[in-house]
Amino acid sequence: HRTPDDEMVLPLCINVVLSVVGFGVVLRAIPALSSMFIEAGLFGRDLCKADRTKKVPESMGMVSGTVFLVMMFLFLGVPFGQHFITSSKPFPHAAFSEYLTSLLSICCMLFLGFADDVLNLKWRYKLVLPTLASLPLLMVYYINKGSTTVVVPRLLRAWMGGTLNIGVLYYIYMSMLAVFCTNAINIYAGINGLESGQAVVVGASVAVFNVIELGGFQAKSHFFSLCVIIPFTITSLGLFIHNRYPAKAFVGDTFTYFAGMTFAVVAIIGHFSKTVLLFFIPQIFNFLYSVPQLFHFVPCPRHRLPQYNKKLDKLEPSVVEFRDTSVRWQMMVALRLLNHLKLVHLEEGVGEDGKLCRVNNLTLINLVLVLIGPQHEGSLTTKLLVLQGLSSGLALFIRYPLADLFF
Ligand code: UD1
Numbered sequence: 001h002r003t004p005d006d007e008m009v010l011p012l013c014i015n016v017v018l019s020v021v022g023f024g025v026v027l028r029a030i031p032a033l034s035s036m037f038i039e040a041g042l043f044g045r046d047l048c049k050a051d052r053t054k055k056v057p058e059s060m061g062m063v064s065g066t067v068f069l070v071m072m073f074l075f076l077g078v079p080f081g082q083h084f085i086t087s088s089k090p091f092p093h094a095a096f097s098e099y100l101t102s103l104l105s106i107c108c109m110l111f112l113g114f115a116d117d118v119l120n121l122k123w124r125y126k127l128v129l130p131t132l133a134s135l136p137l138l139m140v141y142y143i144n145k146g147s148t149t150v151v152v153p154r155l156l157r158a159w160m161g162g163t164l165n166i167g168v169l170y171y172i173y174m175s176m177l178a179v180f181c182t183n184a185i186n187i188y189a190g191i192n193g194l195e196s197g198q199a200v201v202v203g204a205s206v207a208v209f210n211v212i213e214l215g216g217f218q219a220k221s222h223f224f225s226l227c228v229i230i231p232f233t234i235t236s237l238g239l240f241i242h243n244r245y246p247a248k249a250f251v252g253d254t255f256t257y258f259a260g261m262t263f264a265v266v267a268i269i270g271h272f273s274k275t276v277l278l279f280f281i282p283q284i285f286n287f288l289y290s291v292p293q294l295f296h297f298v299p300c301p302r303h304r305l306p307q308y309n310k311k312l313d314k315l316e317p318s319v320v321e322f323r324d325t326s327v328r329w330q331m332m333v334a335l336r337l338l339n340h341l342k343l344v345h346l347e348e349g350v351g352e353d354g355k356l357c358r359v360n361n362l363t364l365i366n367l368v369l370v371l372i373g374p375q376h377e378g379s380l381t382t383k384l385l386v387l388q389g390l391s392s393g394l395a396l397f398i399r400y401p402l403a404d405l406f407f
């Protein structure tokens with residue numbers, strides 16, 4: 001007689017084997033396809049290098065994304081096909097439709113990210129497209145009677161009861177999750193290896209969380225999440241190897257959108273759409289820190305990546321200059337306060353007429369450079385990825401010992 005555990009172990013082993021094959025394919029395909037991408041005009045200049053004339057193939061997320069999808073299609077027969085052979089139970093139509101729509105949503109985002117790379121879409125579309133791409137999945141979630149209740153913190157239980165059904169708000173939250181995950185990864189970028197590296201670290205962290213939860217009462221959902229996140233993480237690792245310093249490939253918005261959507265999708269089908277945000281602590285910080293520039297309270301240049309210092313061969317914080325009269329006084333007060341707290345580097349009274357302000361571009365990458373001084377690009381990426389790993393540790397601490405106190 002087979003236990004539920006046996007039913008999961010074999011598919012997971014096959015999943016890992018397929019992922020490793022995918023890893024090998026990505027590793028070889030990227031150099032093989034590089035010149036083809038450059039000829040098609042899909043290349044970028046490495047802005048943090050002394051030599052900016054070299055063309056680096058861009059949108060290489062297309063390669064890892066395609067390999068990921070192929071592996072997912074091949075894997076389809078494993079958890080579902082075996083039903084025809086070994087199981088007397090009815091075919092799991094609900095799970096099957098969830099699995100297929102997950103791939104549909106991810107595939108859509110890969111396609112839309114690629115469109116962005118080719119066409120350079122405006123910001124408003126970057127917000128609308130992930131919402132639309134998440135609709136099929138939300139529909140299936142609804143049909144499969146996915147839960148829309150949240151657990152109420154202990155302190156509030158006397159008034160609100162143990163759980164609260166937030167209904168349609170839950171669906172709005174889930175589609176906003178897709179918008180957040182895609183854009184948060186996209187704006188935490190600009191140095192070699194960071195886009196793909198953060199995706200690998202977050203992916204691995206989500207996988208660890210899923211494995212822990214395989215023993216819990218939502219085991220089936222976490223199993224499906226694992227089946228998606230393992231191939232994603234391992235194929236992205238193949239991309240990272242070419243994207244890390246010195247980059248031989250750029251991932252493009254194709255990858256940042258595809259990666260963000262994958263996290264949103266596994267969180268939705270795995271029923272951990274709140275916990276997943278814990279693995280995005282650096283991205284959430286980077287987003288909040290970026291708000292003044294994203295909403296144009298402070299001017300926002302096209303690129304906010306750090307500044308290359310040729311003499312030192314190191315990166316320094318990049319800055320933005322503006323007239324103090326062009327920014328609201330409330331913003332200036334906030335910037336002065338943050339300067340006091342050493343959270344921004346603000347200089348006032350600069351420029352020829354002494355009427356300009358200069359502040360570092362408001363990204364976590366620049367903040368780290370403000371705090372610890374100029375860094376070599378490769379080691380800066382490593383430090384930021386270690387930070388990502390440490391915050392995943394913090395996330396698991398918040399999720400387990402700490403959350404038990406409050407929930
Ligand atoms: C986002 C950021 C932008 C940042 C850019 C870098 C916001 C609002 N937008 O824009 O500030 O500069 O990502 O990815 O925060 N590049 C490098 N080295 C790298 C990665 C990228 O030089 O390691 C450069 C290349 O020229 C590449 C370009 O960035 O071609 C890609 O930028 P793109 O992804 O199109 O920028 P956005 O996502 O719009």
Ligand code: MG
Nearest residue numbers: 186252253256
């Ligand atoms: Mg981008």
